[in-house]
Amino acid sequence: WIGHRMPVLANIVSETNGKPLGNRLAHGRWAILFYHANCGECQKAIPIYERAAEQLGASRSTWRIAFVRVPSDTGKATTRVPTGGGQVVWGILDTSHRWFATTPAAVELKNGKVVKTAADTAAMKLNWLN
Helix, strand or coil: CEEECCCCCHHHECCCCCCCCHHHCCCCEEEEEECCCHCCCCCCHHHHHHHHHHHHHHHHEEEEEEEECCCCCCCCCCCEEECCCCHEEEEECCCCCCCCCCCCCEEECCCCCCEEEEEHHHCCCCCCCC
């Protein structure tokens, strides 16, 4: 994916209202955390990214953070959807497909193109970002 438009942008919708988020994510700089609601490592990574979003908002950074849930067939796990202002969006990969992904997985996106990726424990740290 590095150097190319992120192929799943059209499949990301708002966690709260189901509206497409791809166009929003295709502009500017984003750190996107893909997670499963029932993934223990993901639940550890989410607060790290939430704190980073708070710091970004305070510093008026151009970075924004998106949390994108990967739907799972393994039960009805509860998903947190906190508010986050303009620096944060919460989405889900649409349920029209069956998704397979190792999580947590993170993508650095600039104007819709993938710049960097990180997975598993590397995604839990923010030092992989530029």
